[in-house]
Every structure is written in C-alpha cells, then in structure tokens.
Amino acid sequence: MEKAQIGRPREFDAEQALQKAMVVFWEQGYEGASLAALTEAMGISRKSMYAAFGNKEELFRKALRRYSEGTVSYIVDALEATTAREVAEVFLTGSVRANTRPGCPAGCLGVQGALAVGETGRVARDVLTEWRAGGQEHLRDRFQRAVEEDDLPAGSDPDLIARYVMTIANGMAVQAAGGATREELLRVAGAALLNWPPA
Amino acid sequence: MEKAQIGRPREFDAEQALQKAMVVFWEQGYEGASLAALTEAMGISRKSMYAAFGNKEELFRKALRRYSEGTVSYIVDALEATTAREVAEVFLTGSVRANTRPGCPAGCLGVQGALAVGETGRVARDVLTEWRAGGQEHLRDRFQRAVEEDDLPAGSDPDLIARYVMTIANGMAVQAAGGATREELLRVAGAALLNWPPA
DNA sequence: GCTTTTATGCACCGATCGGTGCATAACCCG
C-alpha cells in the first residue's frame, strides 16, 4: 500500500521527527508545547510539519500512538501474563520503568499531556482521557477472564480491580513528574502488590 | 494590622474573586487559564486583578493557598486522627470527596493545575510540585510518630507509607479528572486500605 | 527537454497572550 514516490522527497525522517515531537509533548504538555518548540526539536519547518502531520492536534494523536507502541508497549506483555497477579505486577513495574526512563521526561504522556486545559486543549484532553480509559478496559477484560478461570475469587469485581491497578499507575505517574525515583516507585508498586487481590 | 482605608474602595469582594479564579485554574490549569477567562469569571477588569493580586503567578499562588485552606482542609483532620490507619482513611476519603465535589471541577488543583508545562508555566509547576511534596512530608512525619508510638510496626518506613498513600491520592485525582465517580473512587480507597500497613 | 507532483523556506496572517499607560472616579483627611 506504499504510495509510489511522486514529487520531491522529504528531507527528514518522519518517524524520527515524530519521536522528537512526542518527547516535547511529554515534557511540556499539549498546550505548553508550542509549534516553535515542536518544530525546533523536530528539526523541520512549520510548513514541513503541517505537510507531514496535518496540524498540532494530529501531531499529538500520532505522537500518542507512537508512545503507545513504544514506551508503553509493556502493557501487551502484562496482559499476556499467566495470572492476574502477574498481570498487575508486570503492568505496574512496566509503568515505573516508563515513568522514570533516563533520557526521557519523567512521568506519563497519557497523564500529564493534557489533564486540565483551556479551550484549545479540549480535544487533546479528551483523547488522553479515552486513552487511559482504554488501557483500563484492557485490564478489566483481563481480570474478568481471570475470574472466569478461577484465578481470581468468584465474585471479584474486575472493574474495581482494574481501576485500583490503574489508580496506582496514575499516581506513580504524578509522583514521577514530581521527581520520585525509580527505586522509590518500585517500592510503592511492591507495597501495592502486597494487597492481592485488592478486594 | 489592617491598613486604614485610604482612597477609593474596591468594588468587588477579593475573597469571592479569588474563589472564582481558583476554580478556573482548577478546571483549566495554569497555562490553560487565560487572563480573559480568569477576569471574566472573577467579574473584574484586568487592571483590578493586577492591582489586587499582582500578576498571574501571584494569583495562582493565592488561589492555591485558598484551595489548601478550603477544599483540602481535610488533611488537617487526617493528621489529627488517633491511629495511622485512621490518618490514611480520613486522608483518602477526604481526597475522594474533594476530587468529586459537585459544582467544582473534577480532580485536584494540586495535580492538574500544572503537571507538564511550557516555559511560561515553570514556576506554577514548581509551586505545585513543592505543594504535593509538602503534603507528603506531613503524612510522613505523622507516620514516623506512629512508629514511635508503636502504632506502626517497628522498622516500618514512614517515607514509603506516606508515598504509598499519596500515590493513591494522586492516582484518584487523575481518575476523577477522567470522569470517575465518587462511589467508584471510594471503592478504590477502600481497596487500598485493606492493605495496612502497606509494607 | 516538458509537465506534474510534492517539499521546503520565508514572510506573513488574524487572534490571542500577559501586562500596562492614562484619564477618570470614588473614597479619606484636612
């Protein structure tokens, strides 16, 4: 489905530029990331950005997709773990590592990218809200399966368990943004996992 | 220490205006809240705002102080509870209610007010980071006391326990911003409190 | 060569940003 190359070829690597944009959004949030900051980090002009990615909102959506497929890909491994407890463990430890990755902004793009925003950030905020809800649904479905497999006690509430685990992850993202270290957060994750199943 | 009234008296209630500004910051974040939105909500002109509060940063600081003394005053009650477990319980249930107060924005000003920001929001972000750290320190000191009183097991780590409790609160703030209801969050808080002490 | 198509750089757009100068208004004190 590759479009045959017609016209002047672009002079930059779109994936590399998107990676840079992702980091800027991650660090400064949707509203805080100006086109000037984004294009400077991407190493391209405004015009090239618009031609390649559409506009700021679309760039943000694409940056978030890249974030999902890269930084946050540990969630896939988590969902494939054999027990509910391992799911929670892989998810939380993966979150900690993603939130405290050297060379990357502290915290989680999906949390700090657009939590409270003005008029211009509404779409980005809604995109992230949906993004977090989607992750939580995946966890819930997995815990639902665990109940059916007698891996979690009959009568367990998969919604509550998923929300509990996601709340810990969200909280650790805020902690990381505030400067918490990987070791500190791993201890928090460990404490949260002492409590299993959490209800 | 009241300054004698000299000159034309102001035509608005400063406390009421500050309350309105607080809500706007709470809802839209520091960067998302424009002077236009703030002054419109406050019902005063730009000039009156600058005369009464200094500038946007100072207004934010004062709004945060008002938030601390009003919305978040439950932390005082929490710290005065008789057992460490009650401290955590009052703190977390208080957080839930503050995060889901009808007629107020969902979530926590101290979290979503300025988590990731551009150049212009650095100060606000640092103010909030310090604010959250301050709350966590109060919890830590209280849990330290609990250790000394044999209310928590000898060898317990007050830092870890405080961070654990604050992480839950931070996570619930994100959840609330994403639309979680009071009942859902109370269940999460209940689940987190099943685990006590958390390490 | 030519046309067609796409990319790039630059200058520029109207709108909005936070913040201010200035004239006027409303109060206290004498």
Place this chain on the structure above:
DNA sequence: CGGGTTATGCACCGATCGGTGCATAAAAGC
C-alpha cells in the same frame, strides 16, 4: 471645599499563538 490616595475602564503594548500563501526546488513520468 481642595488635596492625597486608590480603584476602575478603556485602549493599547510587544510578543507569541497556531496556521498559511507563495515562490522556489527537487523528484518522477513522459
């Protein structure tokens, strides 16, 4: 009544916001 002091409304500031028009450049297909 002044004179001093503070508040208010309006117009305006330079800077920056996200986004674009246009001329030029570099490729493919003929």
